[in-house]
Amino acid sequence: MDVLTTALPTGIAEDDAASVVAWAAATFGSGLVLTASFEDPVLVHLVATHAPGTPIVVLDTQYLFAETKWLIDNLHRRLGFPLEVFEPAAGVVPDDQWQFDVERCCARRKVEPLSRALSGRSGWITGIRRVDGPTRADTPVVQYDATRSITKINPLAAWSDERLDQYIVDHALPRNPLTERGYPSIGCWPCTRSVAPGEDKRAGRWSGQNKTECGLHVSSVTMIEKVRAS
Numbered sequence: 199m200d201v202l203t204t205a206l207p208t209g210i211a212e213d214d215a216a217s218v219v220a221w222a223a224a225t226f227g228s229g230l231v232l233t234a235s236f237e238d239p240v241l242v243h244l245v246a247t248h249a250p251g252t253p254i255v256v257l258d259t260q261y262l263f264a265e266t267k268w269l270i271d272n273l274h275r276r277l278g279f280p281l282e283v284f285e286p287a288a289g290v291v292p293d294d295q296w297q298f299d300v301e302r303c304c305a306r307r308k309v310e311p312l313s314r315a316l317s318g319r320s321g322w323i324t325g326i327r328r329v330d331g332p333t334r335a336d337t338p339v340v341q342y343d344a345t346r347s348i349t350k351i352n353p354l355a356a357w358s359d360e361r362l363d364q365y366i367v368d369h370a371l372p373r374n375p376l377t378e379r380g381y382p383s384i385g386c387w388p389c390t391r392s393v394a395p396g397e398d399k400r401a402g403r404w405s406g407q408n409k410t411e412c413g414l415h416v417s418s419v420t421m422i423e424k425v426r427a428s
């Protein structure tokens with residue numbers, strides 16, 4: 199796909215997440231998908247509202263928190279979106295790999311299932327935000343992932359924590375119960391801890407290890423562009 203065909207129209211402000219989602223639905227149609235961590239309910243609500251019918255994918259690593267599963271069920275009942283659950287390949291069962299090889303564990307439980315989830319799709323909505331941490335500080339709203347040959351849309355890239363919180367209040371949405379227990383970033387239970395006030399939001403992910411991303415949003419992308427029609 200020509201990267202320029204993915205340009206966000208100039209009439210859409212980059213923090214206008216509802217319009218970005220609606221634009222993505224109109225542009226990619228049945229080729230659009232959202233992968234959601236259910237750390238919070240905001241993007242799931244935006245997509246269910248402004249791109250109804252878009253599949254919402256959960257990567258079930260076999261290590262999701264019970265609280266995250268509760269939020270998935272709650273929002274699914276409430277919003278009725280098409281839910282697609284992708285599990286690790288046959289033969290991958292709960293084990294202790296996360297204790298000694300997190301890279302391989304993430305590859306088997308997240309990255310490989312993601313490849314299956316994105317197969318045949320042309321537009322991929324994600325919830326990554328610039329305020330998540332230094333590795334995401336330059337996240338564009340629209341980019342082309344040349345490694346996966348897909349256009350990646352990040353409608354919340356420019357959103358602050360305060361704006362996210364206000365959206366939840368305005369729409370009376372349920373929160374992941376872990377949020378109020380000091381978990382600003384939520385992944386698998388073996389690799390996520392709560393953080394202290396003032397700590398980096400993602401300090402609780404793979405704490406004490408030289409790892410900050412699971413591999414879903416890191417690739418050997420050679421052509422990532424923030425595209426905006428002139």
Ligand code: SF4
Pocket residue numbers: 259261296299300301303304305307308385386387388389412
């Ligand atoms: S976050 Fe931890 S438990 Fe989850 S897939 Fe990665 S290494 Fe495994």
